[in-house]
Amino acid sequence: MTDINSVLRTHYMRALIENVCGGNIEIIKRPASFIVKNKDEGARTIERLIVLPPKGYTADTPTQTNSHDEAERATIEIKGGVRPDKNGFSTLKHCLLVASFNKESGFSDLDKPYMTYSADLKSTPGLFTEFHSAGESPFTVVKPNGYGFYHNLVNVTDDWLVLKLNKRLRLQKGVELDPFLENLTDKQAKAVSTLHDNILADGDALFKKYPDLVDEVASMPPQTILPALGEMLFVYDSGKHEACSVFALILKIGKLHMDKTKEFLTDALEKNAIPAYYGEQLIGKLMKHRQGLESSGDSPEFG
Known part of the structure; x- marks a missing residue:
């Protein structure tokens, strides 16, 4: 697969999008990932698809973790890799790195809105790392107690990787400007x-x-x-x-x-x-x- 459009054109990806997001979709391009969502989502519990290019990630850089104050709980299911001439998602082992900090991990510098970690994954205090495989049961990346409050999901393979996100949002009043x-x-x-x-x-x-x-x-x-x-x-x-x-x-x-x-x-x-x-x-x-x-x-x- 060469780009996001070739991934989205596969028949099994189209079926997954219809099942998870419906027909009225929006595709959000991030620095190294794509989010597929329903344009009209508004419930507290939402489902989205995350598409990671080869070596892609959900934060802004490979060694950054984004904060998720909006999430009360979130789970990820790895649907699998998207490969040419395949009729379904490919089962990839140890394909996704989850790098995370809990809510009490401290404060980053003033000019860094997010928590960062070293590329060796070993020399950063408070960093939790896990590797997950396609075919596993959905696993939790954010919990109400602050677990995973900062995290980055990293595709460690050379294949396009598709994740299903299920997220329950915190109650929030909205903006009245x-x-x-x-x-x-x-x-x-x-x-x-x-x-x-x-x-x-x-x-x-x-x-x-x-x-x-x-x-x-x-x-x-x-x-x-x-x-x-x-x-x-x-x-x-x-x-x-x-x-x-x-x-x-x-x-x-x-x-x-x-x-x-x-x-x-x-x-x-x-x-x-x-x-x-x-x-x-x-x-x-x-x-x-x-x-x-x-x-x-x-x-x-x-x-």
Whole structure:
């Protein structure tokens, strides 16, 4: 198989897509994976297909783990490999690496939104690794107790690999942005609304596609923009890492205005105005960054 289209054209893959996702599908391209989902999904329990190219992975880099605050529980079933001239999925042994950290594994650096690990899989404290084979029963990658909160699924073969994801989402209130636009100028409100629309459409591709918009929003006074960004952390996860995009933008502001950002996050956590995980992680990253600056002798700008 040479590309995603040749994988999707196989008769057994088409049948699986129809069975899992229905006829109205959306294909989301990630840096090294593809997500096939129903366009109209909205239930708490959802099913998607993950297609991994040879040596592909679900995070943004091979040694990065994405956070999954949106998931209460998630399981993976390896359907198998897709090979030319085969009439069904190929059973591949030890084809998928699951690299994960639990929720209490700590905080990454301020400029790294996710937890990372060494390529040797041995020298990173707190890293859990497992290899799984096609044909196994579905296995859990995220549990309510924080197991697998950060994880990366890595195809270690030279074949295209298809996974079936079953995920139960946490109860979440959704984004109600309008009240947060009322105290902004018309120009600011337009920029924030456009940012929200672009996050929904493009997820974390926002930073490459609209850098000027990102800079415009990040340059607004923190007391003006942070409440709206905090509300956006409740965005529905469609597989595009929407909430992580907001998370990264708050980090960008926090690096410039550390004290004001920490003050906002602490107050928002007390009022349940932002998801707890994101607030705790953001504060932890800011404090780790501050400690690093102080220990190096640099003078942080606490604004």
